[in-house]
Amino acid sequence: LDLTTTIGNYTFANPLMNASGVNCFDKDELDAMVASASGSMVTKSATVKPRPGNPEPRYADLTLGSINSMGLPNLGIDYYLDYVATYQAAHPADAIFMSIVGTTFDDNIAVAHRIQDSDFAGLTEINLSCPNVPGEPQTAYDPAQTVKILDALFSFFTKPLGVKLPPFFDLAQFDQMAAILNRYPLAFINTMNSIGNGLMIDAETDTALIKPKGGFGGIGGAYAKPIALANVRAFRQRLNSNIRIIGTGGVHTGRDVYELILCGADMVQVGTALHQEGPQIFARLLTELQAEMTRKGYTNLPEFRGALKTL
Numbered sequence: 212l213d214l215t216t217t218i219g220n221y222t223f224a225n226p227l228m229n230a231s232g233v234n235c236f237d238k239d240e241l242d243a244m245v246a247s248a249s250g251s252m253v254t255k256s257a258t259v260k261p262r263p264g265n266p267e268p269r270y271a272d273l274t275l276g277s278i279n280s281m282g283l284p285n286l287g288i289d290y291y292l293d294y295v296a297t298y299q300a301a302h303p304a305d306a307i308f309m310s311i312v313g314t315t316f317d318d319n320i321a322v323a324h325r326i327q328d329s330d331f332a333g334l335t336e337i338n339l340s341c342p343n344v345p346g347e348p349q350t351a352y353d354p355a356q357t358v359k360i361l362d363a364l365f366s367f368f369t370k371p372l373g374v375k376l377p378p379f380f381d382l383a384q385f386d387q388m389a390a391i392l393n394r395y396p397l398a399f400i401n402t403m404n405s406i407g408n409g410l411m412i413d414a415e416t417d418t419a420l421i422k423p424k425g426g427f428g429g430i431g432g433a434y435a436k437p438i439a440l441a442n443v444r445a446f447r448q449r450l451n452s453n454i455r456i457i458g459t460g461g462v463h464t465g466r467d468v469y470e471l472i473l474c475g476a477d478m479v480q481v482g483t484a485l486h487q488e489g490p491q492i493f494a495r496l497l498t499e500l501q502a503e504m505t506r507k508g509y510t511n512l513p514e515f516r517g518a519l520k521t522l
């Protein structure tokens with residue numbers, strides 16, 4: 212079966228990759244992604260300077276997913292630029308993604324300049340949806356701030372750029388956000404990030420499971436799937452066709468991958484399940500995706516991409 216998928220001038224052997232923040236913190240984790248069956252990969256969201264992140268415990272596995280308030284721990288943009296420079300020299304034909312983020316408007320612009328001025332030749336995902344920097348609202352929940360950042364970015368950034376969005380829950384929000392995004396030459400959007408500021412409790416101690424923010428953290432995994440399907444579908448229905456969509460949220464089986472593509476996703480990222488199962492999950496997901504495609508009579512992704520039926 213043909214699992215190739217394209218974003219701009221980049222074609223990937225298959226649509227699967229990690230979600231930023233999962234299995235991509237350092238060289239060892241990134242090398243494990245390179246060795247996996249994934250079609251591409253993305254680095255942990257990088258800030259200009261390294262960050263230790265929030266106090267632990269800051270992550271917990273849940274029956275139906277995960278909760279995290281990592282607090283944007285990362286080794287700094289220089290570390291990840293070094294890694295991708297080495298990677299590109301060894302894999303000239305395979306594009307990967309770099310995720311960037313700033314905790315202030317100026318830092319968002321500064322870290323983007325670092326990529327623009329580098330030899331990085333892949334795709335850049337700017338994270339407008341980190342829910343766990345105390346005191347910092349998720350940029351993409353503020354339309355004016357989103358416009359301000361995208362206006363500034365596209366005044367100098369010429370490499371392929373996409374935005375990582377938080378989940379939206381109201382059709383008027385989809386309309387408003389899509390109207391903003393359609394004004395920019397974005398290569399892609401990635402919907403969605405974790406569901407911000409959930410809370411889960413330890414049954415033995417009646418204590419919040421994670422330490423930061425009084426136990427509030429982003430929710431991922433099975434809990435996220437219905438919302439991810441809806442966000443992919445809603446944006447596919449509203450965005451210009453030249454803006455591709457990466458679907459993220461709740462993937463655990465090949466059927467989950469298939470359903471995000473059915474809603475319009477071009478590529479599919481895996482977060483919680485990757486954290487829980489490890490990079491060998493990609494081989495399993497590819498086998499299961501191909502089995503589902505065969506069951507449905509499809510031999511490539513465009514045949515069913517966006518083909519969700521409604522009653």
Ligand SMILES: O=C(O)c1[nH]c(=O)[nH]c(=O)c1I
Nearest residue numbers: 280281282283341343405429
């Ligand atoms: O707490 C984090 O580091 C984090 N956690 C998430 O669930 N999404 C994000 O975008 C980030 I930057």
